[in-house]
Amino acid sequence: MLAMTVPGLALFYGGMVRRKNVIATVAQCFAITAVISVVWMVLGYSLAFSENPSADLNAYVGGFGAAMLNGIGIDDVSGSIPQYLFVVFQMTFAIITPALIVGAFAERMKFSAMLLFMILWSLVVYAPVCHWVWGGGFMSEHGVLDFAGGTVVHINAGVAGLVCALVLGKRKGYGTDNMAPHNLVLTMIGASLLWVGWFGFNAGSAVAANGLAAVAMLNTQVATAAAAVAWMIIEWVERKKPGMLGLASGAVAGLVAITPAAGFVNPQGALIIGLVGGAAAYAGAVWIKRALKYDDSLDVFGVHGVAGIAGALLTGLLADAAIGGDAAANASLGAQFFGIIGTVVWCAVATFVILMILKFTLGLRVSEEAEVDGLDISQHGEALHET
Template sequence: MTPSPLLAHQAALQIDSTATGWILTSTALVLLMTLPGLALFYGGMVRRKNLLATIAHSTAALAIVTVLWFVAGYSLSFGQGPDAINGLIGGLDAAFLNGVGIGTAHSLSPGLPEFLWIAYQLTFAIITPALIAGAFAERMKFSASLLFFGLWHLIVYAPICHQVWGGGYLGSMGVLDFAGGAVVHVNAGVAGLVCALVLGPRHGFGRDNMAPHNLSLTAIGTGLLFVGWLGFNAGSAWAADGIAAVAALNTILAAAAAALGWMVVEWIDHKKPTLLGLLSGIVGGLVGVTPAAGLVDPKGAFLIGAISGPACYFGAVWLKRALKYDDSLDAFGVHGMGGIVGALLTGVFATAAINPVAEGASILNQALGLVAVIAWSAVGTFFVLMICKFTTGLKVTREQEIEGLDVTQHGEGLH
């Protein structure tokens, strides 16, 4: 039987069994980050009447993005067919995974079966819109969130993924993003800020007690995110090698440094160190080191973490307090700020001694890449929100918000 011709983005599979085993494991680890990791991390931080609704956001994002990734998202993100548009977005030659087979690989990683590459990259696509939900928690209609997740994946995530990772113009101009600082965290953080501004604050914001109802759930979620992040960052080496090893160490080190940095600043500002602060600092450090994990040495990772912790505290506490916007669970404060800081510092600390790809790294390139990602994310997110506003509507009523989204949107929880 004559094999089918390869698509533009494909190579013949030359399987690396060791790498395949590691990326299979990494795929499971990154999937763990959304369910149950992020679901519990966010779920513990909302009021009890919105716990189930918040977990439902992560669950719905997983379901919707997975189906859309199969239908068109993968092809738009990593395809390079004749209908691709000038480095902005891939084509539809691999829609419904047409042309993908047991013997194909993506040209970026010919040692991995393409089906595995698709599954691994899918887990990144899943968690990105789920992160945005932290900004509109406790007030967006569930129907609106479903439409938002689907449209945002196709209009915002897929193009940015292609531009940075899939052969698009940002990757070609040397913008470095090892594991998703721009594609995932800055993208989600900026989208979250736009959502918070468009939806407006929750009823009683700044007046009512909106403290987390169960920080134990948030702590468990943080632990699951931390473990999963090893697959996120070390898996992005696409091999079980020295780069994966340094990425794993850098991930742990940066998270610890950021937790201490957040704690010190909070202790000075708030007079007491909080558990939520430590947990937020860990996540801030994980975000900050993501674009740099396999490009910097441990000294660079430590400094990125030590800077990311206070930077995320600034974004989540001081900036939000000064500008009075309601980013419910600090999607922008942690993921946006941490991603921006990490992406810029990647241009400072990336070294070819760790990864040859870092040759010629510059903070100017990183800044230009960030401007492009921020602009696309902000404009695209606003466009998607306007579609939702004039179809499903965006925000629950004041009465529904007071009663809680568990009951009013899902018919579950406390009645």
């Protein structure tokens, strides 16, 4: 699962940016992997999964009892697996969620501001939302279903990405300069690694090698393939040619859409979720962005936000009690909508506040000269040379 971020997401994003920003983009993904691993061990896991001493506050955030993983022993278990294994399993979710946001502000954010933003966002936004859904918080009590991260990971990251794109503004030359991806082969390789790694996300969320893990894995494959096909067909009709970038984006949209539903729906439901998710993501990444003219560089909101919302809603409609048991039997569109709205509102407001704090202290955006030169040179003093 760690390979989903490095090298998977790093290559997926790195291939889509311009040549002068490749190293900066992959460095952001790599640095987030390192920094958030430490943040999760020190405090993030505790805020997400420990019990808050205050019963009232426990509905919203965990406590500090497991800070630095204090009190966890080698023989302790979480469900059916060692708790240390659960810590590192959840760490991979905590890593990739902020890393996804990178695509929204690609090619224009200062590396120092990016690091501080990710640390604060991980603690203020990700950990509480994770607690709401998976840590015994109020969303789980309201029946919100999220098998492997539809709200916690994708809606969260998608909304944060949109806020980042709006606050930072458009890249210099957006709409006039050529900003085509520099290497779609890298993007294809990255998407493929994400596809394979996602089986660990979704099937692994069964926390056992059993029938539920098997159906989650099958659902993941079916939905991903269906979404890639849906995006390809729509693009083929609209642009007269099916693109590799579209295939990769559609596949990722399918992975996103099936994530909340993987362990709650049957394969027929997964097929529907994939087709709808791919079409919804195309609409978000192409039509909505074109209409509203915002610069979400690598379509984080269009793919993760929109497909995540579609998947979360369809989970409420298509949940099958024969697959997901009592939780699926009690699924409702209302509960899913409640989870979506709560996540969107908290994430949007908290993300905006964090960005404003950084904007008026450290500063968010590189200088115009640095942006023209490229972040590889201006932020890292390195460049991608011809071989």
